[in-house]
Amino acid sequence: MYQVSNGIGFYVLATYFLAAIESKFLRAIPYEIELIPQEEYRSKFCYSVAECRASYPRAMDRGNDFFKYLLSRVVVSSVGGIPKYNVDEDTVIRYMWDVHQAAVDVGKSQLSDVSFYSSETERDFFMDFLLAVEFSVATLYRPYINSTAEFLVGFPHRPLTDQDRNVLASDVTVREKAFMSSVKFFSRTNEATGGLFLTVWKIAMTSEAGRAAGRFLIKRLLLIPSL
Structure with missing residues (x-):
């Protein structure tokens, strides 16, 4: 269970992180990012923006929608160096859950076999x-x-x-x-x-x-x- 939940979690976290790069939300990264794969599961995951974009475009699109919404907002304050935006709470939560569900759908399609x-x-x-x-x-x-x-x-x-x-x-x-x-x-x-x-x-x-x-x-x- 814990191996598989971590696998589903990987899809969710990787989608958020790589979509943040692709959408230019993370602006200070001057080089290409590639996550380190576990070779035994190499074919089950994607590890770069290009791979995830090619394999799971819908999940990446939802991630881009989320971060582009944040980019469209104005920073109104900062807490501990973390910016606070003038976002509508329901809207940002809806975008966030859309990313989450799209990534989970990908994970379920890859990790549904009982052997996992x-x-x-x-x-x-x-x-x-x-x-x-x-x-x-x-x-x-x-x-x-x-x-x-x-x-x-x-x-x-x-x-x-x-x-x-x-x-x-x-x-x-x-x-x-x-x-x-x-x-x-x-x-x-x-x-x-x-x-x-x-x-x-x-x-x-x-x-x-x-x-x-x-x-x-x-x-x-x-x-x-x-x-």
Whole structure:
């Protein structure tokens, strides 16, 4: 699990970093950047602006949209040398999540095989979790430290085994069991409706009232019980 989540995380971080270079958001880099590859996974990732642009143009486009939006803003202050822009919070969060989801979609397409996971049960949970995140993204869930830590408080503390598929081991906490049941609810309901659940959810999240209700439901399903 941790190897694969790091792999998905690589796509997200690499997309942000390389798109920041390509969009000229990072202006003081006078040479070409290439990330150091892990040779055993060389074909699964991209390591430079040119490679990622050629292989995953949609993800790079979303990254460019995000940084070009920031470049279009005016710096109004600086905290510890970090500029603060006159951005609209919802707009910048929407751009940020668009990059995140595009990069996750790439990672899922490359790392869906069970051989990348500790077990089939682990792979299924991870895919359920990523779908639950997509539901959360539609609400413009705030990606701040406290809210992110709160969101992940029930995440399993260890990789799952196939013995956990039907009966979870005694070391899995009540909070973790509730979290896994919640992410499975999103996945199974969406599957049963042929993807209509997510489609209707995204439509409902186009209004501020809908997003507020959506964030409330996410908290109820994923963050309770809080033990």
